[in-house]
Amino acid sequence: MVIKEQISLKNITDNTTVRLLKIDAGAALKSRLSAMGLLPGTQFKVINNGHPGPFVISLKGSRIMLGRGMAAKIFVRPI
Amino acid sequence: MANETKKITVALTGNPNSGKTTIFNSLTGMSRHVANWPGVTVEKIQGRCNYKNYQMDIVDLPGTYSLTAYSDEELIARNFILTEKPDVVVDIIDSANVERNLYLAVQLMELNVPLVFAFNMSDEAARKGLIFDIETFSTLLGVKIVQTIGNKRKGLDSLLDEIIAVSQDKQQDYAARVKYGSEIEDELEKLRAVLAVQPQAIAADKSRWLAVKLLEQDGDILNQFSSPELNDTLQASIKHLRGIFGEEPETIIADRRYGFISGACQETIKNTVEIRHNRSDMIDAVLTHRMFGLPIFIAMMYIVFDLTFRIGKYPMAGLEYFFGILGRFIGGFWPHGQESLFKSLILDGIIGGVGGVMIFLPNILLLFMAIAILDGTGYMARAAFVTDRIMHKIGLHGKSFIPMLIGFGCTVPAIMACRILENRRNRITTILVLPLFSCGARMTIYALFIPAFFPLQWRGAMMLAIYFIGIIIAVIAAKILRITVLKGEATPFVMELPPYRMPTFKAIVIHMWERGWMYLKKAGTVILVISVILWFAGNFPRPDVNASNLADSVAARQHILEYSITGRLGKVLEPAFRPLGFDSRVITAMIGALAAKEVFVAQMGITYAMSEHDDVSVLRSKLRQDYTPLQGFCIMLFCLISAPCVATIAATRTETGKWGWAIFQWVSLTTAAYVITLAVYQLGTLLSGAIN
Secondary structure, three states, rough: OOOOOOOEEEHHOOEEEEEEEOOOOOOHHOOOHHHOOOOOEEEEEEEEOOOOOOEEEEEEEEEEEOHHHHHHEEEEEEE | OOOOOOOEEEEEOOOOOOOOOHHHHHHHHHHHHEOOOOOOOOOOEEEEEEEOOEEEEEEEOOOOOOOOOHHHHHHHHHHHHHOOOOOEEEEEEEHHHHHHHHHHHHHHHHOOOEEEEEEOOOHHHHHHHHHHHEEHHHHHOOOEEOOHHHHHHHHHHHHHHHHHHHHHHHOOOOOHHHOOOOHHHHHHHHHHHHHHHOOOOOHHHHHHHHHHHHOOOHHHHHHHOOOOOHHHHHHHHHHHHHEEEEOHHHHHHHHHHHHHHHHHHHHHEEOOOOOOOOOHHHHHHHHHOOOOOOHHHHHHHHHHHHHHHHHHHHHHHHHHHHHHHHHHHHOOOOOOOOOOOOHHHHHHHHHHHHHHOOHHHHHHHHHHHHHHHHHHHHHHHHHHHHHHHHHHOOOHHHHHHHHHHHOOOHHHHHHHHHHHHHOHHHHHHHHHHHHOOOHHHHHHHHHHHOOOOOOOOHHHHHHHHHHEEEEEEEHHHHHHHHHOOOOOOOOOOOOEEEOOOOHHHHHHHHHHHHHHHHHHHHHHHHHHHHHHHHHHHHOOOOOOOOOOOOOHOOOOHHHHHHHHHHHHHHHHHHHHHHHOOOOOOHHHHHHHOOOOOOHHHHHHHHHHOOOOOOOOOHHHHHHHHHHHHHHHHHHHHHHOOOOOOHHHHHHHHHHOHHHHHHHHHHHHHHHHHHHHHHHHHHHHHHHHHHHH
């Protein structure tokens, strides 16, 4: 078994491409995120770790903004 | 028979920013009609399009990313499609973003409704280097696809032709095309078998969709079907799937949908150019910059604000002039010098009331023009990004900042601007605290009182203090509301940053027109009725003015007001407001100011028997004789916090959909005003006593 290195999205710096591992949140939020294309296995790029404001990621050609609270609940692995 | 018109209904769905509204506007022109969906403040927009022998009633469903039961918008879209059974559902898809947009499209296929897909903004996709094999795509999905460019009106005729074709041939099984893998398919079969023996009648073509929704644990569907047998089967299926995949079935189903989509996309979309830095990113580097983002936003808002009230001033003055002339013209029907009640009702009650409604219209139109431009270009999403870190602290969304700034001009358009907030709790919280942002009308009260009681060097600071007190109370109130009445998980902040675009002129005009009309129709009627009631209270019962031998009309006016319900109420309420430092004159003026805050100044003028020719400084010196600076400050404080004006009440009622919220707002603000002013006056009196 490969031990995956899980990092919270909020610790990822600008211009890093990552793969989503898991989302630690309730069903409503998970479903909202999947509808926007964010689900385990998805690759995306952090455009702006707008510390301390929201995050901007680039996903399947669109720009999506996430609150920092949410970024803390998303675990990824840089690739 | 060939010339007979056929009626069909068409529902438009699509993601936010897919250009759905532009297509809707192009198809329906000015025939649109806006209402709210029953029970919620989500707009229901309908229009009509005549094409060939067809009369199409088109419904613009709320823009959504999905069709779950988690948000009002998604439930509305889904329930409309299921219960109203439109003849055709058109899904507007952003061609530059096909994969994500198809997620909603696939769910529409699951619903097994007659479908047409419009691949919109195909010019933008072409610029991005995307080439589509529409024919193959259409065959893979089993749904007709039309390429459109909404803002250039391209492809709309082919879209309409396809709508007609699909409306005539509804025998399609789209749902079967989306496969979820054998493990999930097995469970779906089991659930469908149990669903088939449920007492509720289930259309054969919907049972697969229902089974999928059950596996996704959709709250709405679970409520509709809750037999023990179905529940057992469902729990077993969910447990089984969790065991295999180590994930919730919902996540796996979402994953399979994307799998289906990316399979279809791989074969049909070619990306010829790799664009690394597009224009939007470059603009964003400046507009959402860590340091400059907020100052740029504030500058933008200042421009909007300034434009609204500076340019709005001229049509407002024009309207005022017009109503003045109208009043004199109608007044001319009565012989000179003769006062009659009917004349006063027409002039002061009705023309005054209608004028009071109309006067806000230029501001509302200009403001919504500015909002339509900011929204249409895509800047609104950036504004939310920039202000989110501040607003998040008080439990509100970044976008709440915009109505709050507008509130400094006028609370009514500010409340209407809250429509940009999608989340209901956020919207209501923002609406409830908006009256605490000192509007232009309250400015007239400060302008009368501050120079009357404070030396020149303190006036600016005093003004700023009053504004800040309002803001601080608003922040505290919002925080309290978010942890009590409007408690709820802080809205997850996920938003798309759409690419910057040029808004179309038509969209801006339609937006302005709609808001203006909505204001006149809804808020207008309430304002008018209450203005007439307040006119009545200020004029009845009537003393016999002629008999009382009053020297001039100024004294007569003073006498009428004192004798009226308003004046008597002022006297009755005096003991209750004594501890706040108010006398009956102030209270009488405040009751009059329930109609509009600027009325306070006029009413104070009447109670002091000022004639129209007297300079405002005469009134100020009389105020200085009768009240201490502390009392002056308390009057301003009370006017700031208490009793939002009639127009605000009407706007709150309209925008929240309930009288309850409007009453709650009025009562709680007035109570807070009483408590705070009482504390300030009593403490102030104590302190000044101690100093002297």
